[in-house]
Amino acid sequence: MVMNGLHQLTISQASRLLRQRSLSSVELTEACLRRIEQVEDKIHACVTICRDSALEQAKEADRAISNGEDDPLAGIPVLIKDNISTKGVRTTCSSKMLENFIPPYDATVVARLKSRKAVILGKTNMDEFAMGSSTENSAFFPTKNPWDLERVPGGSSGGSAAAIATDEAIYALGSDTGGSIRQPAGFCNVVGLKPTYGRVSRFGLVAFASSLDQIGPITKDVTDCATVLNAIAGNDPKDSTTAPYPVPDYTRTLIPDLKKMRLGIPKEYFVEGMQPEVKAALGAAIKTLEELGAEIDINASLPHTRYALAVYYIIAPSEASANLARYDGVKYGYSYQQTENMWEAMEKTKQIGFGPEVKRRIMLGTYALSAGYYDAYYLKAQKVRTLIRNEFEQVFQKYDALVTPTSPTVPFKLGERIDDPLQMYLSDVCTLPINIAGLPAISIPAGFTNGLPIGMQIIGKPFDEETILRIAFAYEQATQWHKSKPQI
Amino acid sequence: MKLTREEVLHLARLVRLGLSEEEIEKFSVQLSNILDNFEILKQVDTTDLPPMAQSINLQNVFREDNATPSYDPEEILFNAPQREGGYFKIRAVLE
Numbered sequence: 001m002v003m004n005g006l007h008q009l010t011i012s013q014a015s016r017l018l019r020q021r022s023l024s025s026v027e028l029t030e031a032c033l034r035r036i037e038q039v040e041d042k043i044h045a046c047v048t049i050c051r052d053s054a055l056e057q058a059k060e061a062d063r064a065i066s067n068g069e070d071d072p073l074a075g076i077p078v079l080i081k082d083n084i085s086t087k088g089v090r091t092t093c094s095s096k097m098l099e100n101f102i103p104p105y106d107a108t109v110v111a112r113l114k115s116r117k118a119v120i121l122g123k124t125n126m127d128e129f130a131m132g133s134s135t136e137n138s139a140f141f142p143t144k145n146p147w148d149l150e151r152v153p154g155g156s157s158g159g160s161a162a163a164i165a166t167d168e169a170i171y172a173l174g175s176d177t178g179g180s181i182r183q184p185a186g187f188c189n190v191v192g193l194k195p196t197y198g199r200v201s202r203f204g205l206v207a208f209a210s211s212l213d214q215i216g217p218i219t220k221d222v223t224d225c226a227t228v229l230n231a232i233a234g235n236d237p238k239d240s241t242t243a244p245y246p247v248p249d250y251t252r253t254l255i256p257d258l259k260k261m262r263l264g265i266p267k268e269y270f271v272e273g274m275q276p277e278v279k280a281a282l283g284a285a286i287k288t289l290e291e292l293g294a295e296i297d298i299n300a301s302l303p304h305t306r307y308a309l310a311v312y313y314i315i316a317p318s319e320a321s322a323n324l325a326r327y328d329g330v331k332y333g334y335s336y337q338q339t340e341n342m343w344e345a346m347e348k349t350k351q352i353g354f355g356p357e358v359k360r361r362i363m364l365g366t367y368a369l370s371a372g373y374y375d376a377y378y379l380k381a382q383k384v385r386t387l388i389r390n391e392f393e394q395v396f397q398k399y400d401a402l403v404t405p406t407s408p409t410v411p412f413k414l415g416e417r418i419d420d421p422l423q424m425y426l427s428d429v430c431t432l433p434i435n436i437a438g439l440p441a442i443s444i445p446a447g448f449t450n451g452l453p454i455g456m457q458i459i460g461k462p463f464d465e466e467t468i469l470r471i472a473f474a475y476e477q478a479t480q481w482h483k484s485k486p487q488i
Numbered sequence: 489m490k491l492t493r494e495e496v497l498h499l500a501r502l503v504r505l506g507l508s509e510e511e512i513e514k515f516s517v518q519l520s521n522i523l524d525n526f527e528i529l530k531q532v533d534t535t536d537l538p539p540m541a542q543s544i545n546l547q548n549v550f551r552e553d554n555a556t557p558s559y560d561p562e563e564i565l566f567n568a569p570q571r572e573g574g575y576f577k578i579r580a581v582l583e
Contacts, residue, residue: 104563198544211542240549241542310526321503328504330578335569342579343504351506359505363515364522366499367491380529382539387532389540421518422525438543462543 006031007167008485011224014170015072018065025065025075028170029058029119032077036121036168039488044143045153045163047082049122050089061117072227074117079169081160082123083130084215085204086110089120093206094138095128097333097353107204108239109173109215109232116231121169124159128355129324130180130208132156133427136418137357144414145187146486147452151411154184154427160218161188166488171228172218177209178312179407179431181216182443186406186455189445189484191225191472192218194431196463197438198243200229201236209319210241212312212435221482222444222473226250229465245463253466254473259293261471264300264399269430274408277449282405285446285456285475289403292474300402302395304388308433311388313425314368314381315436320358321365327353360421389437396461401468404430406443406455430457440465444472445481491516491523 006028009017017023033051040046054077061075080086083093085103087110092098106114113120127137135143135158143158145151146166153162157174161184164172174181176194185192193216200215207213217228227250234247265286270279290296329335329349336348354362368377395402407427417424434441439459446456456475460468476482496516500507507515561574570577 101567104559104566197542198546237551241544241546243544243546304532307529307532310529313522314526314529325503329569330576332567332569337569340579342581344506345579346504347500347506350504351508354505356511359507359511360515360518362503362505363496363499363519366503367519367523370499370502377526379539380532380534382541383534383537384529384532386537386540387534389543422521436543 005035007035009170010220011072011076011170011227014076018075019070025058025061025119026055028075029054029077029121032121032169035166039166039168042144042149042488043146043162043166044141045124045159045166045168046079047092047094047123047125047140047159048090050120053089054119054121057119061119064117069117071116073113073231075119076170077119077121078113079121079124079160079163079172080110081126081157081172081174083126083175083206084110084173085206086120086123089123091123091206093129094126094140095353095355095358096139097327099334101332103204105204108201108236110204112231124157124163124172126159127156128358129206130156130175130177131320131357131361133179133183133424134417135159136414137355139355142414145411146488147189148411151413151452152187154187154407154411156180157218158184161185161190161192164188164190164218164220165486171220171224173215174218175205175213175215176435177212177316178435179428181218182431182441182455182457183407183428185218185443187411187453189453189481190218190220191222191442191444191482192216193225193229193442193465194434194440195229195233195465196440198241199440199463199465200232201239201242203236203238207323209316210323211319212316222469222476223251223254225442226254226469243463248466250465250469253470255470256474256477257293258289258471258474261294261401262399263289263294263296263471264395264402265296265298266300266302266305266395266402266404267298268302268305269404271408271429273426274405275410278405278408278410278454281447281449281454282456286403288478289471289475292478297399300395300399302391304384304391305433307384308388308436309425309429311381311384311436312432313364314377315385317361317365318368318378319365321362321369324358324362357421385436388433392437392439401471402459404457404459406430406457410449410452410454434459438462440468442468442472444476447481448484490520
């Protein structure tokens with residue numbers, strides 16, 4: 001194994017070395033902390049670094065491992081998106097509103113990682129309250145794409161994706177409401193999975209759009225993705241929308257053979273405005289899948305895809321406008337104090353605490369839910385949502401999975417779309433139908449054009465993460481795009 | 489479709505969101521553009537279709553009503569912008 005540094009290890013490599021005692025968690029954690037110091041000036045992926053508590057957790061993991069702890073995540077350093085609650089560590093959602101908020105509890109996913117003796121390195125930058133596709137909506141600073149520092153890393157989990165692309169941690173967690181794990185994973189040449197709605201607990205995830213949000217892994221390869229999903233998936237009494245279904249061992253599905261696998265290529269996902277290089281890369285990727293034994297049908301069709309963007313941008317802001325009503329400056333978060341008037345205090349708290357995109361979506365959602373417009377917008381969108389879900393259900397009678405680009409373009413330049421919300425929304429056109437229907441989907445590296453990464457999305461049936469992981473694994477083994485690293 | 493200044497102010501008041509003059513101006517243009525794009529949904533026949541609120545078919549999820557320790561009030565009040573004793577302190581609601 002040729003390695004320039006321990007920070008470059010994957011979970012499976014590091015875990016093997018830890019259990020052989022040829023590496024300690026403290027050494028691995030120190031290597032990641034050094035890497036963070038080395039690249040953060042350029043990348044800006046992290047909002048908070050927990051140096052002391054990370055080293056403390058690493059020591060504890062080393063003790064546990066020498067006492068026989070053999071969990072694959074024991075002693076492995078992870079970065080957590082900053083909308084996932086961490087007890088005693090500030091959780092900002094990259095918003096002024098929560099700049100100093102310290103959660104009194106851990107999100108269920110964090111508690112599960114801690115019980116496996118994970119090492120939490122810190123919290124990653126994001127679009128404010130996960131609203132955005134470029135991480136430029138962070139109230140603190142934009143994250144840069146490690147493949148080209150003048151371009152965006154995607155969003156909203158841009159910090160997590162950029163950090164894994166530059167080996168600042170061994171893996172990361174993100175959250176995905178309309179593409180926020182997959183699109184940045186595609187933009188940064190890493191693996192990102194959005195699980196089926198209800199597969200992973202949302203307890204402790206700061207709510208954006210509760211019927212669409214899911215937490216998922218961002219990793220250096222598909223095997224690691226399966227390992228992390230094993231740890232975080234499953235029913236949680238604290239989240240009544242988690243499914244009571246058993247969790248399989250997702251690593252057991254990883255075999256590099258796609259014989260008899262029926263894959264549909266939905267033509268509606270090759271949209272107008274798609275870059276020809278992205279289309280070409282997908283064409284080559286599909287050919288590879290065919291060579292691996294898959295049966296490809298390029299005439300799959302989901303005609304209602306064209307309505308998904310409108311449905312999403314009614315439903316997500318509507319839910320957001322209700323969820324974000326809690327930031328009234330009374331219980332926690334930023335609070336405007338220079339008045340005795342209650343209403344003025346509330347209005348000023350939100351005016352100062354929220355950034356432009358959050359305000360825009362609160363206004364949009366309030367409009368769609370307000371008297372006189374509810375039926376025409378919110379209820380109509382919910383009915384079209386039924387149609388989109390039904391259409392996926394029908395298509396999945398013919399196919400085991402669907403294959404599309406993750407985003408219609410390569411990473412765009414910082415500032416290029418920030419003043420044009422509609423252009424920004426279009427970068428999620430391939431990913432948001434999946435959240436509307438509640439399906440699982442993974443983005444994996446599928447090539448480069450002019451040095452910029454292209455992502456491929458594989459969409460599965462509800463609760464069939466195993467099939468999409470298997471397809472992703474077979475493709476990864478055949479191509480090895482994930483081994484390309486940015487020069488930083 | 490164009491949102492008027494009054495409509496923007498009405499929405500902001502519904503959610504108690506303060507807006508600057510510049511924001512009022514910007515949002516009336518931007519929200520109008522976004523809403524224009526929603527017109528596409530009018531093409532879809534949704535007669536007899538039930539609305540979908542979420543994608544998982546679970547209803548009435550129950551659990552045993554077992555008593556477990558709750559959070560320490562100090563932990564919950566830790567983030568309070570203003571407090572008095574064991575309470576959140578708020579401004580007068582009725583004057």
